């Protein structure tokens with residue numbers, strides 16, 4: 083070796099060691115990079131790769147992205163962008179492709195000029211996907227040639243290879259998640275579908291195809307109407323007050339702003355905001371800009387045109403947002419994210435950019451569409467009048483019950499400690515289940531609130547009706563954090579850190595759960611946003627053999643347990659009998675094994691309920707998240723709203739998922 087070669091070799095191995103250390107860190111603590119290693123984290127890998135292609139599209143070099151779930155369980159993401167550069171990296175000397183694939187945080191962002199807006203809040207880069215994949219392969223088409231490199235758990239298995247000539251350009255990444263990291267590596271079409279559809283709505287020039295090679299399922303997402311189409315999709319089950327959503331598009335100081343909105347016949351406000359394709363759950367300055375512009379412009383128009391009069395009903399910002407469905411999307415060069423979940427935009431300059439663009443264009447729209455303007459203002463006036471009436475009614479009852487309103491609901495079995503961080507409240511349907519829960523609980527930190535009768539469907543009711551409902555009143559006073567919009571909720575007064583919905587695992591239970599979730603979503607969204615709402619998972623089966631008692635939470639688990647208990651005695655026909663005949667409430671005995679299917683929570687004795695569903699050591703809770711609020715909103719509408727046809731279609735199309743529909 084010459085001296086020069088020696089130096090080069092040493093440099094190479096030094097960078098390799100650093101690279102390995104970086105990727106080793108990812109493999110040691112994957113959750114730090116992708117959130118978790120559950121189903122969500124697994125699918126996040128795909129989003130991470132897609133984000134890079136979206137960045138390339140936002141830079142103006144790519145308009146087609148294809149995602150495929152392959153026969154062998156791997157996933158391929160292909161785009162028609164410029165292709166990741168393959169030449170030597172100016173600093174690291176090795177191939178840029180290898181740097182992008184094997185260095186933490188290198189993922190294309192070193193090219194700041196072209197990457198003004200970048201897709202990822204997560205934005206951890208494709209090297210993380212590489213590190214968490216058993217194998218990964220990238221094929222780059224660029225400058226008339228094709229190149230390939232393959233990796234094993236993030237480590238290159240050789241240098242970048244030249245494959246030959248091509249006329250194409252773009253990047254094709256295939257990866258197979260590592261089973262050492264992920265327990266379950268089954269990709270699900272419906273999970274990938276949601277984010278890809280959302281991305282296509284947000285970026286109207288991009289066509290995204292999702293294909294499942296395992297069953298030949300395919301969907302193409304390409305929405306030329308962009309956010310207009312998004313708003314119509316969200317409101318599919320609602321009656322719109324105007325023919326086409328109002329659409330505003332503009333750019334100021336290098337910040338593109340896009341907005342679509344319409345009014346429907348519901349009473350709820352639905353504003354979804356995005357920054358660089360990231361859903362800003364907690365809102366921020368762009369949302370403030372939108373609200374300010376909307377209130378100012380609509381108010382001005384109302385007074386100028388004699389639709390509202392001084393001294394009469396005053397229309398508030400809230401009134402202009404009753405029945406509003408809006409999607410706002412901005413692209414910000416250097417976004418500052420704040421808040422608990424880092425999804426609140428902090429950039430102060432964005433407020434005035436959004437306010438100016440929407441202010442100007444909305445004024446113009448109202449002048450040109452006076453009949454739409456009149457309908458919108460009149461709707462707001464009706465909202466204002468209803469709000470006034472509700473306030474008067476509330477003042478009256480408040481005076482009547484001045485003392486009452488401070489007390490806790492009578493049927494609440496409260497816990498003895500008061501530190502919210504350690505307290506939890508179970509919302510239980512029906513008296514008998516409530517009784518078992520009260521006996522089975524640990525009364526020091528677990529409170530029980532039995533809910534009787536039907537929960538009000540808040541989709542179909544105005545605020546004052548909601549406030550009058552007994553069950554809702556009981557929840558509001560038990561939780562102690564208030565009710566209404568985010569600003570009406572005071573999390574510091576919340577009396578329980580965990581609010582746990584515990585319903586039967588049947589159709590009625592799932593209906594009640596959906597009603598409760600709809601209520602939280604509309605009137606206590608902050609509780610969901612801050613991770614306070616959970617769903618208990620009661621078991622479906624009890625399997626007993628001699629002294630061994632096991633519980634199964636689904637059919638697969640039941641079959642696994644049966645197999646183990648029957649080990650050594652394999653008569654498949656018998657086993658099938660045992661499984662098939664397991665109707666709710668039925669008890670089956672065979673070969674010393676007793677299989678019983680629980681009818682409902684009330685049927686479990688207090689000890690069983692504690693052991694399977696309430697004991698923090700052994701239970702499983704599902705945390706309710708706002709991950710895809712637009713989709714959730716649509717689902718609540720479809721399931722709870724008036725329109726029959728969309729609901730029928732939805733249930734037919736999703737029959738196989740109905741069990742988990744509302745979780």
Ligand code: 0RA
Pocket residue numbers: 134135138161163164165166167189190191193253
């Ligand atoms: C850095 C520089 C350039 C392209 C990319 C990264 C790039 C990365 C990915 C990842 C997936 N698809 C991608 N497409 C492009 C371009 C540099 C240039 O050509 O001047």
